[in-house]
Amino acid sequence: MEIKILLVEDEKKIAEALRKGLSEQHYAVDVAYDGMIGKKLFDSNTYDLAILDINLPLMNGYELCRYIRNHNEQMLVVMLTALNTTENKIEGFDAGADDYIVKPFDFQELLVRIRALLKRLHYPVTTGNVLKVGDLVMNLDSKEVTREGRAIPLTAKEFQLLEYFIRNKNKVVSRIDIALNVWDIDFDTKTNVIDVYVNFLRKKIEKDFSSKLIYTQVGMGYVLKENS
Amino acid sequence: MEIKILLVEDEKKIAEALRKGLSEQHYAVDVAYDGMIGKKLFDSNTYDLAILDINLPLMNGYELCRYIRNHNEQMLVVMLTALNTTENKIEGFDAGADDYIVKPFDFQELLVRIRALLKRLHYPVTTGNVLKVGDLVMNLDSKEVTREGRAIPLTAKEFQLLEYFIRNKNKVVSRIDIALNVWDIDFDTKTNVIDVYVNFLRKKIEKDFSSKLIYTQVGMGYVLKENS
DNA sequence: GATGGGTTTTAATGAATTTTTAATATGTTT
DNA sequence: AAACATATTAAAAATTCATTAAAACCCATC
Structure with a gap:
């Protein structure tokens, strides 16, 4: 240029x-x-x-x-x-x-x-603390999340959950970990909020994009990572 | 901050x-x-x-x-x-x-x-004792606020709140942040003063103007920014 | 020290949004 | 295929927010 x-x-x-x-x-x-x-x-x-x-x-x-x-x-x-x-x-x-x-x-x-x-x-003018995973950018100040430069609006809980995933990228986190750190609850087997919210997140940050980010490890939990 | x-x-x-x-x-x-x-x-x-x-x-x-x-x-x-x-x-x-x-x-x-x-x-640009965000101008000395050149009279608390928003431009501030920094109180869940004052401010600095300034992030707080 | 105007705070309502539950569908492991 | 784990969906429940009105407070002036 x-x-x-x-x-x-x-x-x-x-x-x-x-x-x-x-x-x-x-x-x-x-x-x-x-x-x-x-x-x-x-x-x-x-x-x-x-x-x-x-x-x-x-x-x-x-x-x-x-x-x-x-x-x-x-x-x-x-x-x-x-x-x-x-x-x-x-x-x-x-x-x-x-x-x-x-x-x-x-x-x-x-x-x-x-x-x-x-x-x-x-x-680019991204003032403040940002977390990045590949083309996913999370601004902790403005609470804005973008992927491939496109803005993705998240609710408070979705944001917290994604932040937890990013901070633990490449690490498999169990539902108990998530419950403790994002919901501040002892994991109560009766609820499936976490599954539902992972689904919410996937719809927002993966659905219209080329690559996956959140992978399921059956019996272990979820992991956020860049490729395969 | x-x-x-x-x-x-x-x-x-x-x-x-x-x-x-x-x-x-x-x-x-x-x-x-x-x-x-x-x-x-x-x-x-x-x-x-x-x-x-x-x-x-x-x-x-x-x-x-x-x-x-x-x-x-x-x-x-x-x-x-x-x-x-x-x-x-x-x-x-x-x-x-x-x-x-x-x-x-x-x-x-x-x-x-x-x-x-x-x-x-x-x-936010500070020239002398003046804060500016877009067409909104706050003079910290004379305590005058204008938008599009028109004067907007604010009460003391309204002024303090707006100043806090401007100094934290583009950053989502929680009600706890606001309570601590503008009201000097530990956030007491029983009060909704902050919501009421945000409403006061919006009426004064947005109602008769073309663009929004204060946005609500449900579950997170408020953010003052120029566009969308 | 009382009065009154403006400011700040409380309280209550309904609307909007988010969060959670629960039921069903799909997938995985043995 | 059975048993279990996860995904998806829709609706219920809970929370959060905007708005209004009235009460409490403050302070200058009489």
Whole structure:
């Protein structure tokens, strides 16, 4: 996947040096020499990241940054400027910038900062504690479960049971284990809740998917595992 | 819960100043004075972000950063150091850091850089003393709440409850969590104040607006989030 | 110290959802 | 095939939730 960068810088020498350096890193770079052209390019293309000088003709970097941010929350913005006061930096971040680099800077530093930002952009935004088994993802904070990226709504008990299975993946858990840990009851042979709930879970997390997850070990219990 | 920060800094004066400043911004801060304690705290807690000095006793900041990154790719890491060469910065980013700030630095700059990073993880954005979730804006100083720019008057308890929801955006909070953190009571099953107040809030912040904010997870609690 | 307006809490209702039971069907082991 | 274990289904029971109204509380003002 090609990463597209919009570079807006009016000092042609710097612009050209950056364009060359970034191209060598296999980024696809479009260059604008003033803010209005930068805005036009932004309007008519899809970029992953923008590098903006602040002192630009026609439309300054702060304004352009704000414009970009208002139209695209995802896109990364790096401010690149000689203005080195805390006020300037705060104004830059307030305008929605993701990083602020002061000239003169080392090109290598720009590169690693860009990489650090892109890394975050490509990580899916799963805040918090997640448990994973293959393509099954359980978010313990939002209580959301997905498989192959598709959301699977679970009730409280279903969620608890699946969590117990995941935490004991590849281990056969008996009905007594499950009763004790998920239902907080001494196993009472008269009930078959556990069987029923395993059935509920299977319908939700296996039925419309290609592979099995919960296997029955007759006489022993159940085990959740990835393959065969 | 709130946003949790792990601060590892051996110069006690700096550490204390940072801890104080960050706490005032409603971040929950744990402080370690050497790398090994930092590692132990990381192992036994869940943090959203780490601020690491590089020259640390027992285990330096690069090593700790690498350790954190190997065990948690989500967590944000900010390096904070007097080492101001490009080589140092590159080493920091290579170790998995998300930002690298050179001492002496302005505390305000650290704050805006932290905010810029948290924004990417879809945490509620705090600009100064303002919390934002989508078009909902809560000013902690003036105690004013607006949605789509329209003012929404809230009572003290309603405000506290909404603040708790916003600080726990995308996280399902149980009634026990809410009781403990907003009402300061051990949850007493006989009361349904929380349900009533959720109802109050919904009437004020959702009724006349296009999208829902507070969702019920039956048997688990409530969650405030932007979409579906 | 009483009064009154707003805030907070309790209590009660019905509706919605989840959990459990129970009965029947299917499968497994000896 | 018999005996036992598990799967499936539907309906009953239990729980949880939304909503409303009224009671209790708080606090500023008279």
